[in-house]
Amino acid sequence: MPRKWISVLLLLQLSCHFSPGSCGKVLVWPTEYSHWINMKTILDALVQRGHEVTVLTSSASILVDPNKPSAIQFEIYPTSLTKDDFEDLFTRIISKWTYMPKYAFFTYFSLMQDIIWEYNDCIQTLCKEVVLNKKLMTKLQESRFDVVLADAAGPCGELLAELLKVPFVYSLRFSVGYTIERYSGGLPFPPSYVPVILSELSDHMTFMERVKNMIYVLYFDFWFQTFTEKWDQLCSKALGRPTTLFELMGKADIWLIRTYWDFEFPRPLLPNFVFVGGLHCKPAKPLPKEMEEFAQSSGENGIVVFSLGSMVTNMTEERANVIASALAQLPQKVIWRYDGKKPDTLGPNTRLYKWIPQNDLLGHPKTKAFITHGGANGIYEAIYHGVPMVGVPMFADQHDNIAHMKAKGAAMEVNMHTMTSADLLKAVRTVINDPSYKENVMRLSRIHHDQPVKPLDRAVFWIEYVMRHKGAKHLRPAVHNLTWVQFHSLDVIGFLLACVASAIFLITKCCLFSCRKFGKAGKRKKRE
Amino acid sequence: MPRKWISVLLLLQLSCHFSPGSCGKVLVWPTEYSHWINMKTILDALVQRGHEVTVLTSSASILVDPNKPSAIQFEIYPTSLTKDDFEDLFTRIISKWTYMPKYAFFTYFSLMQDIIWEYNDCIQTLCKEVVLNKKLMTKLQESRFDVVLADAAGPCGELLAELLKVPFVYSLRFSVGYTIERYSGGLPFPPSYVPVILSELSDHMTFMERVKNMIYVLYFDFWFQTFTEKWDQLCSKALGRPTTLFELMGKADIWLIRTYWDFEFPRPLLPNFVFVGGLHCKPAKPLPKEMEEFAQSSGENGIVVFSLGSMVTNMTEERANVIASALAQLPQKVIWRYDGKKPDTLGPNTRLYKWIPQNDLLGHPKTKAFITHGGANGIYEAIYHGVPMVGVPMFADQHDNIAHMKAKGAAMEVNMHTMTSADLLKAVRTVINDPSYKENVMRLSRIHHDQPVKPLDRAVFWIEYVMRHKGAKHLRPAVHNLTWVQFHSLDVIGFLLACVASAIFLITKCCLFSCRKFGKAGKRKKRE
Known part of the structure; x- marks a missing residue:
């Protein structure tokens, strides 16, 4: 019983209604199926704590059902896609992906690339129908949201946040090859002990496994370079200035990663990456x-x-x-x-x-x-x-x-x-x-x-944190201001090597000059 | 008032006495002055939660005063040093360090090196007097501690933990050049945006500042290589097998780092590094x-x-x-x-x-x-x-x-x-x-x-965690099993480059061979 009292008291204490002005407005850019199931847990918790949650969803959405009774608000935007289009897409994707020849590396991944591009085109159509819909955007502007919560697996949330000028929080299980986490989040992934996602390796790798891991990293890096052209165009058009999708993604205040160290192999993280795996888990209720x-x-x-x-x-x-x-x-x-x-x-x-x-x-x-x-x-x-x-x-x-x-x-x-x-x-x-x-x-x-704070509470804490402080820039590493060459210190290493080479060259020249001079003087002396 | 009730209820709920068998025995290897002031805050919290805390302190200790009334237990070991020797050492160190010529890089750091070696020799003497004191070690063995809490600034805690076969937790503000954190902890410090400690740089560096940072990193790396020989000998002697200090340090289950992102510039961390800066801070009491x-x-x-x-x-x-x-x-x-x-x-x-x-x-x-x-x-x-x-x-x-x-x-x-x-x-x-x-x-x-858990509670949680689970190996990255070459993937890069070079060589040879063969055939045809 004491535990129950404590929970009730804590709940009362923790609800945003008890701190005037701290109840916020959350705009959500969701994705479908298991991603939505997971995100809905966070949204329910936010609603329970008194926040106003609005989910931006298309009329073609499958799992995001505005008709189900819920305290979550749904802003439904019209789309040229139908629910059937959307369901067909997912059925096609699953069927293709399931039967892809896993033994053939390049065939497998180029087929996967096709699938992800098809999915991506669909998400982009939806995104376009939101950000270029002036009436909807004006309505969203006027709603004065405090934070955007977006699933990074389906871009658009970062663009919405930029357009609405509000901070944003990502929810993410993984991106292919961890490219988004690496290039937009700045997260280090040493390939020697961090197996890249989809490689099926563990953190204890043999030499040949490390070679395999490195090939995966290089392949995904190459893939990533060719991935975002269309998105960059859409983002630039919507914002009226040249930009890239990954630049916008890099502005995320907090990344809620849907794993933890029970599931992951230990690897480097950054202060604005919060691991909240299993936030949807709860004690079992009685069965039917x-x-x-x-x-x-x-x-x-x-x-x-x-x-x-x-x-x-x-x-x-x-x-x-x-x-x-x-x-x-x-x-x-x-x-x-x-x-x-x-x-x-x-x-x-x-x-x-x-x-x-x-x-x-x-x-x-x-x-x-x-x-x-x-x-x-x-x-x-x-x-x-x-x-x-x-x-x-x-x-x-x-x-x-x-x-x-x-x-x-x-x-x-x-x-x-x-x-x-x-x-x-x-x-x-x-x-x-x-x-x-x-x-x-x-x-x-x-x-x-056995964690100091439960994953769901941690997720809610950091979303509220971003609302309270209008961002979390103090957790964002300065790596975002560096080019690839600068980040890897290649310019510095080049400069230092050039300095050493110049020093060696000068010393050698001086030695040779001295030898010649003293040599000649010696010969002259001998002749005299 | 409700907040007060909640605190009392939480305290009751959280005390280890309420979970039978979860009260543990903590052995502490402290260092002096501000380090001790900081660590004592943790020890007081542990004692308040019902744990048995024993501080291993020499008869020459300055601030660690066993005569002050406290629930902490002190195990005083005899030492050849006197309190005056110890105080003289610190006075000498401070006086030297304070007046060192900061403008001259190499002079400054080689003088600093001398100081740290002098301090280190003193700590080593103390350590020797503990680990080679059979009676004391038997007593410690028999006490069956659950965890060693050690200040990493003065080695010996890790050796004690290894001898007593118990897990250990470090408390650390910094090591010179972050060498311990890097080489024993496996913590990544990209020199392009993480200013090395003692460089006085920020995370936003100009090109020349990045050059300076890199020189500091290289200098401390070199220093580090020459640092631990004596310690390695002592550790090997005490354990009866060849080992190094940094190998033992790398076994730390949790690193409690005494800063946080209010103070630090955001940089990569690892799951077993917990930032607990300001754990000693508390609301002000009335003045005299x-x-x-x-x-x-x-x-x-x-x-x-x-x-x-x-x-x-x-x-x-x-x-x-x-x-x-x-x-x-x-x-x-x-x-x-x-x-x-x-x-x-x-x-x-x-x-x-x-x-x-x-x-x-x-x-x-x-x-x-x-x-x-x-x-x-x-x-x-x-x-x-x-x-x-x-x-x-x-x-x-x-x-x-x-x-x-x-x-x-x-x-x-x-x-x-x-x-x-x-x-x-x-x-x-x-x-x-x-x-x-x-x-x-x-x-x-x-x-x-505005943190999900207060720094002191976080420190206590992780010490108790290590006691509960007899370590925290699932948070320790696999980097500890790699050599420097493997960690930087130099062997893998070399192998891949060799493969590419071989492929180019083979293709060129094949092309040349084909050209020659078809060229000759062509000429023969022409002649015919």
Whole structure:
């Protein structure tokens, strides 16, 4: 009970209504699916603390649903895209990315490049329809927002902040090759011990792995150079002066990075990068009655939870049968989020659901393992509740996320396209029966729960901080004022080498001159 | 009142006695003067939270006084040094360092090197007398400590931790040239925008300043290479296996750095570096009656506080007169910490004190300015209470600290040896009458007060964290496993360049071979 009192008192004390003038207005530039699920947690917390939150969303949005009851306000702008266009785009992207040939480096990444450009074109269309919509922009100007909160994965938030002349905060899981974090954020990533995202490497690399990591870094650097031309044009047009997307991105006051050291390998950070991984995690609520009864019927064997996330709900019939026949051989009961045709090999121990309360299931005492596509949100829920994982990664950062969990001993991986029933069965049995997986994920869980401030509170604190202080420029490193050559001190090294070379040259010349002079004088003396 | 209740409830909740088994045993390796003052704040907080704190101190210690009433326990070890030897050493060091010719780079730093080696020899003697004292070591072993808290400025804590097989936490303001932080901590310091300590540069550097910064970095790197030979021998002897001091230092679980972004320029950090600057600061308590009356008698003009810190309490008669005559011309009342002969030019507005309650004075509403030697503790008290400063730096990091405050617009600087009364008077008048100084220091004060967790609570949290988890290895970057060449990826770059060169060579050879072959064939055809 005392803890509850403290929480109530703290909540009262902490609400912005108790400090007059400190309730602010937040404008949000969101992205879809899991990104939105994560960001909504922050927005709900901001609303709960008394702030006015307005989400800028298009009439084609999928998950950002203004009709759902919520204290969040939605500013819906018209777009030439339809909801179907948008959904088609994501379906196409996922399908392409999932079946890309991972073994062929250049083919894989050039296909990925195409996908990201297609997505990017779509986001740019939306952005154009906002920033060039004079009526909307006037309305936003008049609303006098205190901060823009934007998902850096879909640009436009930084441009809006610049147009509205307000500070902004990013939420970001990762950018391809960490290029945005590096080039716009100024974050150092020494390639010798920081594996670049999508490389699936750990922080302990062999020589050849370090070579691979360096090739990835160089490749993404090259990619990055060719990436933003269209955005630069849009930004320059909207602002009426030449600028670049990455210059605007570099003005972010705070970067909320959606990971933490339970998940990441330790690496350098900057004072304006705040790691808030797992901010959406919370204690489990009771399950729906039918699901609870099914879970309880598992007895001591417990249950296995299986989900491929919010973007993938079905698969080919053949794959579904392979999976179902593996699950049928488990002594556990299985709860499987699946929207396709019921597989013929489905065992009596497995139940299919179109939607599952994933967090509540992972926090259920009967849960023994989590079969996951490896999205960061799901992995964080597994870490939070201490559930070992079997990863079935398919696209985006999922391979990398599972690689992290494997390196930390909390997961096994199977290949969605090539695995047999035996492979999946073996993996699930191993993470359940080998106690090291449970021990390791419990260690990660302890790391996650033992932080001076909870991730969600930290995220809210820094957004409010930016509102209170109208930015956080004192946390932004001076690296933003340097060119690439200056940053790497190449001009200084060149100058110092030139000085040393000149000194050596002068000394040598002097020595030679002296030798010649004294030599001649010596010869003359000898002749005399 | 509600805030008070919350504090009491939180205190109750947070005390380690409320979580059975979480009260720990802390062994402390301290250093003297301001370092001890700062560390004692942490120790008092640990004791208040129910931990058992044992300070390992020599019979020659100056400030670490086991006879003062305190809940901290002291383990006093015998030493061949006397208290007088120790005091003489510090007096000699301060006197030498204060009068070193700052204009001559190499002379200045080689003299500084001598001083630091002299200090280092003394600390090594103490360390030897602990680690080779079998009886004492057995007693410490039997005490079963949970963590060692050590000031990294005086090595030995890391060796003790290794011998006792317990994790350890460092407290550190800086090491010369940041060499310990770089080479043992793995902290990146890009010389293009991170001014090296003792360079007195800011983070916005001109080309020539970047050249200067690079020369400092190279110089300290060279120095560092020659620094630790004796320590390496002692560590190897004590542990019975070959090792180095910096290898042991690199095992630190957490580095508590005694600055924060109100004071520092933003720069890269690592997950196991926690910035806790100003942890010793606290609200002002009422002044002694006589001092309060004197402060109140200043009317609207207010008071000026003047102190040269815990190590310097007097100066030459000539300098004292120059200062006193400047202070005499101020409309403010002046409170001066001074233990020398009363200067002839002392004005009626100035009172001398052998000791002053500095924090209470800086927090007094009448205080208008602080004349300070620029020690980090005093600067933090001025930031905490928002008092503009006039810096009279003399040695160690004092010049650098004042350079930081100047760059942030919160201080002016005068030269202790060359200033006239007019210089000092002008500086004090400027920081009082030019409102920008007050505004800037208030901005720093707001930054200082607006942190998610207070610095002292953060320091205590991480010490307790290390006790709870028996270390914090998940925050330690993998850079520690790499050689210098590997860390800078020089082997990888070399390999990739060799690959490119081989490819170019092969392609050229193939082209030449083809040209020759087809050329000959062509000629033959022509002939036919």
